[in-house]
Amino acid sequence: MSKYCIGVDLGGTFIKFCLLDEQRRASDIFQLPTPATGAKDVVAQMVAGSRQAIAKRGLSVSDIVGVGIGSPGPLKISEGIVIALPNIPGMDNLPLRDLVCKELGVPGVLENDANAAAFGEYICGAGAGHGDMVLLTLGTGVGGGIIIDGKVVQGSHEIGAEIGHVIVEPGGEKCGCGQRGCLERYASATYIGQWATRLVREGRASSLKAVLDAGGTITAKDINEARKAGDALSTEVWDQAMRYLALGCVTIARMLDPDEIVLAGGMTKAGEDMMAPLRKHYADLHWTLTPALTKLEIAQLGNDAGTIGAAGCAWLRLGGK
Amino acid sequence: MSKYCIGVDLGGTFIKFCLLDEQRRASDIFQLPTPATGAKDVVAQMVAGSRQAIAKRGLSVSDIVGVGIGSPGPLKISEGIVIALPNIPGMDNLPLRDLVCKELGVPGVLENDANAAAFGEYICGAGAGHGDMVLLTLGTGVGGGIIIDGKVVQGSHEIGAEIGHVIVEPGGEKCGCGQRGCLERYASATYIGQWATRLVREGRASSLKAVLDAGGTITAKDINEARKAGDALSTEVWDQAMRYLALGCVTIARMLDPDEIVLAGGMTKAGEDMMAPLRKHYADLHWTLTPALTKLEIAQLGNDAGTIGAAGCAWLRLGGK
Numbered sequence: 001m002s003k004y005c006i007g008v009d010l011g012g013t014f015i016k017f018c019l020l021d022e023q024r025r026a027s028d029i030f031q032l033p034t035p036a037t038g039a040k041d042v043v044a045q046m047v048a049g050s051r052q053a054i055a056k057r058g059l060s061v062s063d064i065v066g067v068g069i070g071s072p073g074p075l076k077i078s079e080g081i082v083i084a085l086p087n088i089p090g091m092d093n094l095p096l097r098d099l100v101c102k103e104l105g106v107p108g109v110l111e112n113d114a115n116a117a118a119f120g121e122y123i124c125g126a127g128a129g130h131g132d133m134v135l136l137t138l139g140t141g142v143g144g145g146i147i148i149d150g151k152v153v154q155g156s157h158e159i160g161a162e163i164g165h166v167i168v169e170p171g172g173e174k175c176g177c178g179q180r181g182c183l184e185r186y187a188s189a190t191y192i193g194q195w196a197t198r199l200v201r202e203g204r205a206s207s208l209k210a211v212l213d214a215g216g217t218i219t220a221k222d223i224n225e226a227r228k229a230g231d232a233l234s235t236e237v238w239d240q241a242m243r244y245l246a247l248g249c250v251t252i253a254r255m256l257d258p259d260e261i262v263l264a265g266g267m268t269k270a271g272e273d274m275m276a277p278l279r280k281h282y283a284d285l286h287w288t289l290t291p292a293l294t295k296l297e298i299a300q301l302g303n304d305a306g307t308i309g310a311a312g313c314a315w316l317r318l319g320g321k
Numbered sequence: 322m323s324k325y326c327i328g329v330d331l332g333g334t335f336i337k338f339c340l341l342d343e344q345r346r347a348s349d350i351f352q353l354p355t356p357a358t359g360a361k362d363v364v365a366q367m368v369a370g371s372r373q374a375i376a377k378r379g380l381s382v383s384d385i386v387g388v389g390i391g392s393p394g395p396l397k398i399s400e401g402i403v404i405a406l407p408n409i410p411g412m413d414n415l416p417l418r419d420l421v422c423k424e425l426g427v428p429g430v431l432e433n434d435a436n437a438a439a440f441g442e443y444i445c446g447a448g449a450g451h452g453d454m455v456l457l458t459l460g461t462g463v464g465g466g467i468i469i470d471g472k473v474v475q476g477s478h479e480i481g482a483e484i485g486h487v488i489v490e491p492g493g494e495k496c497g498c499g500q501r502g503c504l505e506r507y508a509s510a511t512y513i514g515q516w517a518t519r520l521v522r523e524g525r526a527s528s529l530k531a532v533l534d535a536g537g538t539i540t541a542k543d544i545n546e547a548r549k550a551g552d553a554l555s556t557e558v559w560d561q562a563m564r565y566l567a568l569g570c571v572t573i574a575r576m577l578d579p580d581e582i583v584l585a586g587g588m589t590k591a592g593e594d595m596m597a598p599l600r601k602h603y604a605d606l607h608w609t610l611t612p613a614l615t616k617l618e619i620a621q622l623g624n625d626a627g628t629i630g631a632a633g634c635a636w637l638r639l640g641g642k
Contacts, residue, residue, distance in 0.1 A: 131477035146576070148474060155578020156452035157614040165575040165608060167568055169491060178609030179571065247491055250500065254486040255467070255576060257476020287486060288499030293478040 004059065005319070006050045006067040007311030008100070009113065010034065010042070012087055016303065017049040019057060020311035022319070024123045028056050029304050039090035047103045067108040068314030069097055070116030070306045077158045080110040111313045113306050115152045115161060118145020119316075120309025121262050125300035131259035134252050135299065136163055138245075138265040142184040146256065152313065164188065168247045186244035189220040189267045196223050196237045206233035224270050239277055246281030253286070253294040264299035271298070325380065326640070327371045327388040328632030329421070330434060331355065331363070333408055337624070338370040340378060341632035343640070345444045349377050350625050360411035368424045388429040389635030390418055391437030391627045398479045401431040432634045434627050436473045436482060439466020440637075441630025442583050446621035452580035455573050456620070457484055459566075459586040463505040467577065473634065485509065489568045507565035510541040510588045517544050517558045527554035545591050560598055567602035574607070574615040585620035592619070 002021050009016040014031040021027070032049045035041035050067060054060065074083040080097025101108040111119070118135035127133035127147065137143040142164030146153040153160050164184035165177050172181030173191075185191050196218045200209050207226045211218050226234035249261050267274060279296055286292045301308060323342050330337040335352040342348070353370045356362035371388060375381065395404040401418025422429040432440070439456035448454035448468065458464040463485030467474040474481050485505035486498050493502030494512075506512050517539045521530050528547045532539050547555035570582050588595060600617055607613045622629060 148469060149472070151470070153469060153577065156580035157578055157611070159611060159614070160576065160578035162575045162578075166572045167489075167575075167606070170489065170565075170568055175608075179606060244491075247488055251487045251572065252576070254483045254488075255481065255573070256474065257478055257481035257483075259477035285488070285500060287496075290478070290480060293480070 003063055003065050004057070005065050005311040005314035006053055006106075007070070007116075007307035007309070007314070008046050008050060008067060009070040009116065009306035009310055010046070010072065011113075011306075012072075015042075015045055015049055016307040017053045018304070018307045018311055019053050020308060020315060022315070024312060024315070026124055026304070026308045026311070028053050029307065034088070036088060039088065039094050039096075042088060042091070043096065043099045043103065046100045050100070050104055061105050064104075064106045066106055066314040066318035067100060067104060068116070068310035068312065069100060069108060069110050070113040070310035070313075071096065071110060072113050075110060075112055075158070077110055077112060077154055080108070082110075107318050109314050109317050111152065111310055112145075112154070112158075112161075114143035115145040115154065116307075116309035116313060117143075117264065117301075117305040118147055118161070118262075118309065119152050119312045120301055120305035120307070121264070121299050122147045122150075122309070123312045124308050125305060126262040126297045127260055132256065133260050133262060134161075134163070134256060134258045135262045135264055136245075136248070138188055138263065138267040140188065140190045142188045143265075146258075148256070148258075151316065163248065163252070166248055166251060168244050168251075183244060183248040187241050187248065189265070192220045192223060192237060192241045192267075193218045195241075196233065199233055199237070204233050207231045208234060220267050221270070224273050228273070242274065242277040243281045243285075246278055246285050249278075249282050249294070249296060250285045250287075253292070258294055260295050260297050262297050262299050264305065268298050324384055324386050325378070326386050326632040326635040327374055327427075328391070328437075328628035328630070328635070329367050329371060329388060330391040330437065330627035330631055331367070331393065332434075332627075333393075336363075336366055336370055337628040338374045339625070339628045339632055340374050341629060341636060343636070345633060345636070347445055347625070347629045347632070349374050350628065355409070357409060360409065360415050360417075363409060363412070364417065364420045364424065367421045371421070371425055382426050385425075385427045387427055387635040387639035388421060388425060389437070389631035389633065390421060390429060390431050391434040391631035391634075392417065392431060394433050396431060396433055396479065398431055398433060398475055401429070403431075428639050430635050430638045432473065432631055433466075433475075433479075433482075435464035436466040436475065437628075437630035437634060438464075438585065438622075438626040439468055439482070439583075439630065440473050440633045441622055441626035441628070442585070442620050443468045443471075443630070444633045445629050446626060447583040447618045448581055453577065454581050454583060455482075455484070455577060455579045456583045456585055457566075457569070459509055459584065459588040461509065461511045463509045464586075467579075469577070469579075472637065484569065484573070487569055487572060489565050489572075504565060504569040508562050508569065510586070513541045513544060513558060513562045513588075514539045516562075517554065520554055520558070525554050528552045529555060541588050542591070545594050549594070563595065563598040564602045564606075567599055567606050570599075570603050570615070570617060571606045571608075574613070579615055581616050581618050583618050583620050585626065589619050
C-alpha cells in the first residue's frame with residue numbers, strides 16, 4: 001500500500017491541501033476558506049481538510065507518513081511555531097504544527113511558505129530533474145526559496161532566502177524592512193506600479209495617467225500593456241525593473257551557481273514579455289568567464305507549489321529517506 | 322590506531338601539507354616550494370610532501386583515509402581535474418587528483434582553494450562550533466567559500482561562492498570578469514590601492530602622493546596608516562571600501578542567513594581598524610526586522626586554512642561519516 005504525506009498551505013484567503021505519494025506525485029489538490037475568526041478555527045480547518053484529503057482517497061491515518069504545513073512568516077520553523085500572523089486573531093506564538101499534529105495523530109513539519117513553494121517547484125515543477133534551484137516570487141513583495149543538494153536552505157536563524165532584500169541599488173529606495181535599495185523595491189509587482197504612479201504624478205507624460213484619472217491603481221499588467229502599445233514611460237519602468245531583477249539573478253548565480261532560477265508570482269503571467277528583457281539584461285550583466293550556466297525559467301505549479309512543497313518537506317524530514 | 326587525512330594546498334609559491342585526525346585536529350603543518358618547472362614536478366612534490374607528513378608521525382599509508390587537494394581554479398572538482406594554472410606549464414586539463422592518488426595509493430578529493438580555506442576555518446578556526454558560515458578572503462581579489470549544513474556549497478556547475486563577483490554597484494567599475502560593480506572591484510586590497518592611486522593622480526591632495534612620487538605602489542596598509550595619521554582621501558577610500566564590503570555582507574545575510582561571515586586575507590591584519598568601520602556600516606545597512614544575527618568575525622587560521630580544509634574535505638567525502 002502506498003504511503004502519503006499531506007501538504008497544507010496556509011494563505012490569507014484559502015488553505016490549500018494535497019496528497020504527495022512516495023514518488024513525489026501530487027494529487028487531490030483542493031482548498032478550503034481560511035477562517036478569519038481565530039487560531040482555533042484555523043487549526044480545526046487544517047485538520048478537517050487533512051481528513052478530507054485522506055478520506056477522498058479511501059485512506060486511513062496509518063497510510064500517512066506526516067503532514068507538512070506551509071505558513072507565512074515570521075516562524076520558528078524547527079519549533080513549529082507561528083510568531084505572528086497579522087490578519088488572524090490569536091496566531092501570536094502559536095504552536096501550529098503541534099496543534100494540528102496532535103489532533104490528526106501524525107507527525108508534522110512547519111515550513112515558511114516561500115521555502116515550501118520553492119521545494120514544490122523543485123520536486124514537481126520547473127526544477128524537477130534539475131540540480132540546485134532558487135525560486136523568486138514576484139508579487140506584493142519579492143519572496144524566495146533556495147534548494148541546495150535537495151534540501152531547503154533555512155539559514156542558521158531560519159531567516160535565509162530573503163532574496164527580495166538583497167541590495168541591488170546602494171543608497172537607493174527605502175524599503176519597509178529598514179534597508180535601502182532592496183530588490184523588492186525595484187522588481188516586485190507592487191513597487192513597479194508605485195514607481196510608474198510616482199513618475200506620472202511628477203508630470204511625466206504617459207497613457208497610464210488615464211488609470212489614475214479614473215481613480216484606479218496602476219498595476220504591473222497595466223504597465224506591460226501600455227508598454228506594448230508604445231508608452232515610453234511604461235517601457236522605461238518595465239525595462240528598469242527587468243534590469244534590477246537580472247542584477248539580482250547575476251548575484252544569485254555568482255553566489256550559489258544554481259542550475260536554475262525559477263520565477264513565480266503574478267508578474268510571470270506576462271510570460272515572454274517579462275522573460276525576454278530579463279534574459280537580455282541577465283546576459284548583458286553576467287560575467288564572461290563562463291557562459292550563463294544558471295538558467296532563468298518560469299515556474300510551473302502556480303498556486304499549488306506551496307502545498308506540494310509542504311508535503312515534500314514532510315517526506316524529506318519524516319520519510320526516513 | 323588513529324586514522325588521518327592528508328591536506329595539500331597548492332599555492333603559487335609553496336605547497337602546504339598537514340595531517341588531520343578523525344577529531345578534526347590538525348598537525349604537522351609544513352610547506353615545500355611549488356616547482357615552476359611543470360605538472361610532473363608539481364605532482365611529484367605533492368607526493369613527496371604527503372609521504373613526509375606520513376613519515377613524520379611514524380605512520381604508514383594504511384593509516385591514511387585519503388588526501389584532500391586544494392588548488393586555485395578553474396577546476397572540474399568532481400572529476401579532480403585542474404583546467405588551467407597559468408603560472409606552471411603543463412597544468413592544462415591535468416587530472417591532478419588521480420595522478421597524486423595513484424602514486425600515493427590512497428583515495429583523494431580535489432577542492433577549490435577558497436572553498437577549502439572556508440572549510441578549514443569552519444572545522445578548526447573562526448567557524449568551529451558554529452552553524453553555517455561564509456568566508457570572504459580580501460586579497461588581490463575577493464574570494465569566498467560557503468558552508469551550509471556542514472558541507473561546502475560548490476554550485477551546480479562548480480562555480481559557486483564567487484562572492485567577489487556579487488554586484489554591489491550597478492553600472493559601476495568594470496571588473497576583469499566582464500561584469501560591472503563587482504564587490505571585488507570595491508573591497509579587495511588591490512583595488513583599494515588602485516582607487517587611491519587614481520584619486521591622487523587626478524590631483525586630489527593626499528599624503529599618499531609621497532608613495533607614488535617615490536615610485537612605489539599604494540597598498541591597503543598605506544591607506545590605513547595614512548588614514549590614521551589624518552589623511553582625508555585615505556579616510557574616504559577606506560570608509561567607502563568598508564561600506565561596500567558591508568553591503569556585500571548584508572546581501573549574504575539576507576540570502577543565506579549564516580551564523581557567521583568570516584573575513585580573511587592580508588587586509589584583516591588591520592584588525593579593528595577594519596572591523597570597526599565594517600561593523601558600523603553593516604549595522605547601518607542591515608534591516609531592522611531582526612537584529613543583525615549574522616556575526617562578522619576575523620579568520621583564525623591564516624595561510625593554514627587551505628591545507629586544513631582540504632584535509633577536512635577528504636574526511637567529509639571519504640571518511641564515511
